[in-house]
Amino acid sequence: MSGIKQMEPADIGKTFRRLDYETKVTGRAQYLADMSVAGMCHGKILRSPYPHARIVRIDASKALKIPGVVATLTRDDILNHPAIDPYYGPVFKDQTIVAVEKVRHVGDPVAAVAALDLDAAEEALRSIEVDYEELPAVLNVGDALKPGAALVHDSVKVPESGFADLAELKPVEGTNVCTHFRLNRGDVQKGFAESDRIFEDTFTLPAAQHSFLETHACIASVEPGRRITVWATTQNPFVVRTQLANIFKVPVSKVRVVVPYLGGGYGGKVYPKIEPITVALALKAGRPVRLVLTREEVFYTITKHAAVIRMKTGVKNDGTLVARECEIHLDTGAYAEIGPRVAKKSGYTAAGPYKIPNLKIDSYSVYTNKPPAGAFRGFGVSQSAWAVESQMDIVAAALKLDPLALRKQNGYDEGDKFVTEETLRAVGLKKCLDEVAQSIEWGKREEITGANVRRGKGLACMIKATITPSISSAVVKLNEDASLSIYTGTVEMGQGSETVLAQIAGKELGIPIETIQVLGVDTDVVPYDLTTSSSRSTFHMGKAVQLAAQDIKNQLKQIVVRDFGIPAEQIEVAGGKIRLPESVIEYKDAMSKRFGMQGGTLVGEGQVKTSTKNEFGEKSTSAFWFLAAGAAEVEVDVETGKLRLVKYATAVDVGKAINPLGCRQQLAGAAITGIGQALFEEIAYDNGQLINPNFIDYVIPSLGDMPPVIDPISVEVPDPSGPFGAKGIGESALIPVAPAIANAVFDAVGVRIKDLPIKAEKIFLALRDKDESGR
Amino acid sequence: MKKQIHLRVNGMERALEVAPRTTLLDAVRDQLGLTAAKLGCDIQVCGACTLLVNGKPVSACSYLAVDADGSEVLTTEGLGANGELHPLQEAFMDLGALQCGYCTSGFLLTAKALLDENPRPSDVEIRDYLGGNFCRCGCYQEIMQAIKSVAGG
C-alpha cells in the first residue's frame, strides 16, 4: 500500500493522515453489519402498530413451527425469569426488553424472533398473534401535561444508584413529567421591574433523527456459564456492559462488549439500544444472534427531542440583559432514555453565553406516546440556543443595536461566573464571534442579485458543558522495539480519535506515529471509559493517554536509575530518547537492559476523573467549556420564500488544534448537520404514526445542498487541564447554525421565523402576513 | 427458481446462483464477501451501496442481481491496481474526505465514474454528479476538494 514515507516523531498542531483512513478507503474496514460469527442466526423485531395500547394476549407459538425458526421472545420469557431483570434504562428503569403490559409508541418492540435465515424470521414475525386494547395516547407535550391526560407510565422505577449529575432529578408521580430541572438566580421579578423593555417569545423545533448511514446492529452470544459477548454499534460500551450485567444478573466481568468502527453516531448510539433484546434472543436461542435494524426501525429507536421554549427577557435600553424567565418543554417520547440530562443541559444554557443576574428557568422532559428521544449532537443546547440566539436578534432589532455588539456587550469573558456561580476559564467566545463576523464581512451590505432576491447576514453563538463528573482511563504498552500500543474505550466513530490519541502519546514519548497502534474497543481488554460523547474524548481520554505516556517515561527513567546507576536528576526523557549529561540511551536499549533480552513490556496507565469541584473550590458542572459562534449569509426569494445559503462560517474555541484538519472536519461536518436541521429536517407524525421514516421523505443534506463556502475556523484559547490545552469540539459547531440562519433571514426580508425548520413555506407565509398587515 | 448469472467483478469472472429478488448488493456482499459497499437507506437515496455496473454508478440495494448478468461490476475493493491505491483513494486520505467511512465507498466509485466520463469536471458538474450522495459526517467540502485535486492532476 502507501507504505511508511518518513518516520518523524509525532507532533501536535500538525495534520497527520488519519490512522483509520487506509482501511476505510480500501473498503477493508469491518463495520458490524459486515461481520458474522460461527453458528449465528438472524433476529427480527415485531413492533407495535399503536402509539398506546394494552397487550391483552400475545401468542408466538405458531412461529416455532416455521422451518428455520430457532427462538421467539415475548414478555412471557422475561417476566418471572430468575436470571433476568426485564427493566432497564440509563436514568430510570422504564424500558423493558420487549413490551410487558403495554406498548407506548408506534414501533415499540413487542416480540422478537431468531431464525436461520431472514425469510424464516420475517415469516415468524407475521405468525405472532397480538391482541391489543387501544388506549388514549398523548402525542405532544401540550396534551401530555393537561390535567387528566393519559399516563404513558403509571409509575417509574428509579434505580438505587445512577449518574451522579442526575441524582436530584425524579419523575413527578401521577403526571407525564419525566423530570423537572429548576434553576433560580437573583430575583427575577425585581429584574423585570428594573428592565426598560421586556420581550416574550415562544420558539419551537421538531423531532429529528441522527441519520447515521449505519443502522444500529448487534451480534450477541451467550456461552454456557452466562458469559455474554456482544459486538455492538455503541458509543459507550461500558455503560452497555453495566446495563447488560444488571439485566442478566451477572458481574460485569462476564459481559464483553466489542465495538468495531462505527458508521456514525452523533449521540444516537449512546446507552443500550438493541443490545438487551439481542442478548435475550441469543440466550433463548442458545446460539449467537445478529440483529441489524432497517432504516425505518432506526426512526422508532431514537430521535432528537422536539421542544417548545417560552422565553421572557428583560433588557435595559442600552442592551444590558437583566432578567430572564424561561420554560422549556422537551418531548422525551415514551421512555426517559437520557432525556433528564437533556432537560438539565437545556436549562443550564437557557441564559446562553450571557451574564444575566436574574434567572428563573424551568426545564421539563415530558413523556409522550412517541418514539424515545435521547442524546443528539448538541444535547439540549441546540434546543435552548434556538430560542436564546433568536431572541437576542429580536432584542437587537427592537433596540436598534448591532447584534454582534449586543452579544459582545453581554457575553462571557474569562473569569465571569456561569449561571451556577462557578468561574469560567478559557473563554474564547468573543474571539469566535469576531472570527465569524470577519469571515462573512459583517456589516457590509451585499449587492442584490435579482429583482426578487434579498440578501442578509446573521450570527449566533453558544456555550455548552461536558458531562461532569466522568472517568476515562488509558493503558499504553511500550513494546520491546519501542513501538507503542494504546488501549482505550474511546470509540472511533468518524471523529478521528485514534489519530488524536496517537499524536498525543507520540508527542509525549517523542516517537513516530507510524510506530503506534491504537487498539479497537473491547471491554475485556481496555480500561474503563464512561462514554464517547459530550465532546469529551480529546480532553479526557487525550489527557489519560498523555498521563499513561508520562508513566512510561517515568518507568524508563527508573530503569536507567536502577539498571544504569545514573542519578534521577541527571536523566531527562525527551525527543524519543533518554538523555544523560554526556550520552543518550534509546528506549529499546533501556528495555533490553531491563529485561535482559529483546522482550518485555512496559505498561503505563493514565486516569482522568473529573470532579464536581473546580480549581477555585466551587461546585463545578463542567470540566471545561465549549464556546462557539456561527454566521450565515443567505439569499431569500421574496416571492417564493426560497432560501439559499450563500456562505456559512463557523468558529469554535478548540483550545488547541491537535490535528488541524481533523478540527476543520468536525467543525464543517457539525455545521452541515446543523444546516439540515435548520432548513429541512423534521420527523412528521400523524396521529402518533411516524409518516416519514425513510430518506426520501425525511430529507437530510446531500452534497448538492452544501453552500458554496463553509469556513471552519479553529480559535485557540487553551484550557490548562486539557492535553496540550485542547478542548472538545464535536458538537459546538452545530448549535449556532439554526439561529444564525433565522437571524440572516430576518436581516434579509424582515420576517422572524420561530419554528424550525426554516422552510420556504414559513418565510412565504410570514412575508404574506407582513404585506397584508403593512397595507 | 434460482438463476445462474455471470459477472466480471473487479476483473475476475464469477458465476453465482441467485434468486430473482436477490439484490446486487446482497450478492456481492454475501456471496462474494466484498463488503465495502454498505446498505444505507435501502431506497436508492443515500449512495452508500453504490457499485459501478459497466462503469456506471447504480444503487446496488435496489438493482436485481439477475439484471446484472453478463455485466462488469466494480467495487471499491477493486479500485486500486497493481498494489497501488487509486489516486482518488490517496486524495480522500490526504484531504480528509471521510470521517466514519460508511459513505466512502459510494463516493469513491461515483467520483471514479465521473472522472472516467469527464476527466476535468467543473464544480457544477461535480455537484450534479455527486449531488445525491449523503455523508452525514458532513465531509462534502473535503470530498469536492479531493475530487478536484485528482481531476486537476
Next chain:
Amino acid sequence: MLVFVVRVRPDTSTSTSDDHEWLRMKDFEYLEPTTVAEACALLRQYKGEARPYAGGAYLSIVMKQGLFQPKALVNIKKIGALKGIRFDPSEGLVIGALATHRELETSKLAKEKFPILSEVEREVANIRVRNVGTIGGNLASGEPLTDLAQVFIALDARVGIAGPSVTRVLAVEKLFLDFYQTALAEDEILTHVVVPPLPARSGIEYIRFSSSSVVDKPCVGVCARISLGADKKSCATVRIALGCVGPTPIRARKAEEILAGKTFSPQAAAQAGAAAAEESSPTSDLRGSEKFKRGIVRVLVRRAAEKAYERAVHASTSSA
C-alpha cells in the same frame, strides 16, 4: 420514484408486522421476453400480477414497501425495439421507453432539438437513479411527484402503447388517470415517447421547486411553452403544465386561454399565474400546504411564462 405512504392503521385489534416493517422483496418469477408481443402475452398470462421491469427504480421501492408483490417481473430490457433516442424531421424526437434518464440528459440529439429535456433531467433524483430509471418507467409509474411528465405535456408529446393485439398512441396528457394510475392496461407496454417538432418561434421553460434539499422530490413543477404567431408578437400556442399539484400532472387551460391569441404582457403572465393557482388542486403534505403550493404555482407560472416568451422572441429574431 418515491412513494409517500401514510401508514394505515390496522383495522382489527389483532395485528401483525406487515404495517410497520420494510421487509425485503418477496420472490417472483423473472421473465425475459425479446419481443414486445411476447412481453404483452406474458403480462396477459399473469392477469395483473406481473409488471414490466426495466430499471426497477420505482418498482423496487413499492415492492420493498410491500405495496405490490408481483408474481412475475417481465424484464423488457432485451427488447431492442424499445431502445434508443432518434430524431425524425416529420415525427420529432422519438425516445424509446428503455432510454434512461441519463441517456436523455446526455443525448446530443435531445440537447440539440429539445435542450429543455436535458436541463430537466439534470435535476431528476440522483445519478444512480438516472442511470437505471427509464423514461418509460417514469411515465408508466404514474408517480405524481415527478418532472418529466409536465414538460412532455407542454411539448404536446405522445406515447406509443403496445398491447397483445393492437398498438395505440395517446397524448401524454391523457396517460395519467389518478395517483399512480395510468391508462395502460395490465397487458400493455409503453413503447416510446414522441416529442413533435416545435413550431418556429417557440420558447419553453420548466421550473422545478423543491421545498427542501436539491435532491428532494419536487414540491411544485411548472412548465410553460409559448409559440409566437407570424407577427412575432401574439402568442399563437400556449401550453402551461403543472405537476405535483394534484393526482396527475395537468394542463392549466384557463391560464393558457388568458395568454393565447394575444400579445404577451407581464400583466397577462401574472393573470395566468393566478388562474393556474385556481386550477390546480394541491393537497397538503410533507412538501407543503395546499395554500403554499397554490401560491408557488402562481409565482412560477408567471415566471415560466415570461421566460418562455423571452425565449420565443429570441428564437424568432435569431431564426429570422
